Amino acid sequence: MPKKVEATFQAAIDALRAGRADDAFKHFQSVLELDPDNAPSLYNLVALHFQVGRSKQAEAHLKKAAALRPDHIDTRSVLAAVLVALKNLHDGTQEKGLATTYSSCGMMRST
Numbered sequence: 001m002p003k004k005v006e007a008t009f010q011a012a013i014d015a016l017r018a019g020r021a022d023d024a025f026k027h028f029q030s031v032l033e034l035d036p037d038n039a040p041s042l043y044n045l046v047a048l049h050f051q052v053g054r055s056k057q058a059e060a061h062l063k064k065a066a067a068l069r070p071d072h073i074d075t076r077s078v079l080a081a082v083l084v085a086l087k088n089l090h091d092g093t094q095e096k097g098l099a100t101t102y103s104s105c106g107m108m109r110s111t
Contacts, residue, residue: 005035012044021048039068043075050082058082 001009012027025048031041042065049058062079069075 001038002034005031005038008034009038009041012041016044016048021052024048037068039065039072039075042068043072043078046078046082050078050085055082055085 008027008031012024012031015021015023015027025045028041028045028048031038032045035041042061046058046061046065049055049061059079059082062075062082065075066072066079
């Protein structure tokens, strides 16, 4: 990860840990402007959107994160929860099944 991306990502994590959600949003967005395929930033941005009730935005970022890292169990599990929260039970059940399959095969969890 380039130094500027890494520093901005760390600033986002620090803001998140300090309870400054607005700053964390801005920093994660900045990371994605520098590196649009940064899965950890997408994943964290999803969590923030979901926490503040922006489920549709969470869904869009999650689908991109899942496409970037299809074997990432936590992303699949959270996507399943978001889809169920949005009343998309069919897709939510499908994503939960993928997460369970990947988990049983020893695939990747959050890093």
